[in-house]
Amino acid sequence: MGNSFAGIEIGKRSIQAHTVQIQTAGHNISNADTEGYSRQRVIVKSFEPIYRPDLEREMRPGQLGQGTDVESVTRIRDELLESRIVAQENEETYWETRNNYYSMIEQVYNEPDEISVRYNMDKFWEGWQELSNYPESDAARQAVVTRGESLTNSIRQQFNSLKSIRNQINGDIEATVKQVNDYSRQISALNAEIVKSKAVGDNPNDLMDRRDLLVEKLSGLINVTVTQRDPDEFMVHTDGQIIVQGAVNRQIGFAPQDNDSGYSKLVWTDTNADAYFRGGSLGALVELRDKDLRAQLQSLDTMTLNFADLVNDVHRNSVGKNNVTGLDFFVQHDFVENVNGNYDSDGDGVEDSSRIFRITGNNALKAQEQTGLAGTMTFNAGAETVSVPYYPTDTVEDVINRINDSASEVKAYLDRNNSLVLKASAASDASNPDFVIRHVEDSGLFLAGYAGILSQSGEAGAFDWNRADAVNSLAGAQFAVSPLRNPSAYVEVNPSIVSDVSSVASAYANGQGFADASDGRAAVELAAIRNTKVMIGKQRTFDDYFADTVTEVGLKGEQAQNQLASQNKIMDDLRSLRDSISGVNIDEELADIIKFQHGYNAAAKFISVQDALLDTLINRLGV
Known part of the structure; x- marks a missing residue:
């Protein structure tokens, strides 16, 4: 029963x-x-x-x-859907971060006309044009000085604005790293609790929800993937590195960069190895700070340095109304006080390198003249060197264009005396200083004899910055010491000219070494710099610089906006699908x-x- x-x-x-x-x-x-x-x-x-x-x-x-x-x-819960969301989350936050900051960068270049660099530079050239018409006028000279001050003020303002954005990004990097470390600690702690709960037969749903939420938040900061090959060991990876393994987590720290930027790089605290992140807001922030904003500041510095150098080159060889000559119109600060550019790079008290920005050959060349020479020039390029060949049928202009079109960080042009000028550009590798010629070598005779730059061809006559008095390898060529870092931060009109506008040079010295009252040839030459192909870098003129810079910023901002809209749509669909399930x-x-x-x-x-x-x-x- x-x-x-x-x-x-x-x-x-x-x-x-x-x-x-x-x-x-x-x-x-x-x-x-x-x-x-x-x-x-x-x-x-x-x-x-x-x-x-x-x-x-x-x-x-x-x-x-x-x-x-x-x-x-x-x-x-759909685990496959969750893994897709985690994989896509970092893309959305990456483009969102870039979009937000490029909106700020665009505002720097979209200044009102009266304070923009482009507007003030146009006015500066117009001032020289007016002085060329009235070389005896003090009012025209005062206009040149005042417009020069307005121009330098706008350049410094643009530099400070870009630098401020870069500093803000650096602060966001520090805050984001703290969040990443906090999330990884919480995930590892939850892993330990979940394992304990499962060991006694429980199903800790709320704890696993909390862990999944933290993983999703972490995936918005850095690109991560999740694996759980062992049921008791939940693992989070980022770019091949383990950041969480069960109850153990790794932390991200900071270490000084191998340059003088003043910013820190990301490292893993347990190994001190560099930490790289391709996606998420942290990846976007590091890229913005170390690539995008660095490139914007380098571009501004390049324009400012070469602009001031070209104006000074004409002005110091001209004569003012008061018959004063040899004055630079803009103040330039050398990186070192040593006249040969010698520098103690390792701080041991012994000068062991040379910081040279510009080398000017001794010989006057003709742009359309065939050289009749063959050989290969070698210049510094990033962490390596680049070779630029030349042939007997090449004209001087062909060789110059080949140098400028190469990947080298040394650019060339003919100056007002038709002498070949080699100038250093901004460095692509952050570990190298900007505006420093690091290596110049010629297997033939174009640089060694024809242009009058190097004393001899081959490796023995090469200019290399890794030694003191490297200028001794030059064939008596003129050279200029590299400028202090970020010339756009300190550029200003020479105080001697501001205090006495009659020192503004508009003429060339006559047979007696004085300026004729009606001579405006120097002012004409200065005004002509505006449209002359003298820029160093990809842009050939100053107008090219402004057009290319604004276009580049606008296109990158547009790219970020479009990519963000696309990622938002993808994530909205994935989240809606998850909401319908979970x-x-x-x-x-x-x-x-x-x-x-x-x-x-x-x-x-x-x-x-x-x-x-x-x-x-x-x-x-x-x-």
């Missing part, structure tokens, strides 16, 4: 199962707006039946069901509560019936 109390047990289990289901539905409703929460469902199964020999039939064993039981409470639907949960309530009531009624049956059996049987 079966157990008389089996029905009570069945009803009790049913009540317990429906109670868990109602509580789980209530838990879902209460967390409907909780970030990262996945709705939970109760998995129920029939309780193990009892075997009854007296119910045996042919072809069918006899069993009695024992009601229901709660097997588990699980999260409703999100809490209040109406659905309320409907489930009503269903579970009816089940609970039915189970209670079943227990009442069983109670009445037992009462009849115990108290009334035989009466």
Whole structure:
């Protein structure tokens, strides 16, 4: 005979199962707006039946069901979809960060006309043009000085604005690194708690939701992938590096960069190896600071340095109204005081390198004249060197263009005396200083004899910056010491000229060494610099510089905006799909509560019936 109390047990289990289901539905409703929460469902199964020999039939064993039981409470979650979201999150935040900062950079170049560098430079050239027409006028000279001051003020203002954005990015990098470290610590701590919970047979849904949310937030800061080959070891990777492994996490720190930028690089604190991130907001911030903003400042410095150098070259060889000559119009600050550019690079007290910006050959050349020479010139280029060949049928202009079109960081042009000038450009490798000629070599005679720059051809006559007095390898060529870093930060009109505008030179010395009152030839030459192909770098004129710079910033801003819109659409679709699977639907949960309530009531009624049956059996049987 079966157990008389089996029905009570069945009803009790049913009540317990429906109670868990109602509580789980209530838990879902209460967390409907909780970030990262996945709705939970109760998995129920029939309780193990009892075997009854007296119910045996042919072809069918006899069993009695024992009601229901709660097997588990699980999260409703699509793991493949979650991995796609984690993989895409860093792309969205990467372009969002770039879009935000390029909006700020664009504002720097979209200044009102009266304070923009382009507007003030146009006015500066117009001032020289006016002085060329009225070389005896002090008012015209005052206009040149005042417009020169306005120009230098706008250049410094643009530098400070770009530098301020770069400093702001650096602050964001420091804050973001703290967030990455904090998230990795929290994920590893949750891993430990989850393993402990699973070890005793529990299903820690809320802890796993919290961990998944932290991983998603981390993926917005850096590009990460998640693996769990071992059920007890949840791992987070970034660019081939492990950042979280079970209960262990790695931290990101800072170390000085191998340059004089004043900023720190990212390193792993446990190995001190460099830490690189391709995506996420941290990857975008580092790229903006060390590439985009560095390139913008280098471009401004290049324009400023060469602009001031070209103006000074004409002005110092001209004569002012007061017959003063030899004055630079703009102040330039040399990197070192040593006249040969000698510098102590390792700080041991011994000069071991040379910092030279410009080398001017001794010989006057003709641009369209064929050289009749063959050989290969070698110049510094990034961390390596680049070779530039020349042939007998090449004209001087062909050779110059080949140098400028190469990847070398040495550029060339013919100056006002038709002498070949070699100038250093900004360095592509951040570990190298800007505006320093590091290597010049010629296997033939173009630089050695024809242009009058090197004293001899071959390796023995090469100019190399890794030694003091490297200028001794020059064939008596003129040279200029490299400028102090960021010339656009300190450029200004010579105070001697500001205090006496009659020192503004508009003429060339006559036979007696004085200036004729009606001579405006120097002013004409200065005004002509505006449209002369004299810029150093990819841009050939100053107008090219302004056009290319604004275009580049605008296109990169447009790219960031378009890519962000595309990534937003992708992520909106993925998140909407996740919400449809894992999100809490209040109406659905309320409907489930009503269903579970009816089940609970039915189970209670079943227990009442069983109670009445037992009462009849115990108290009334035989009466």
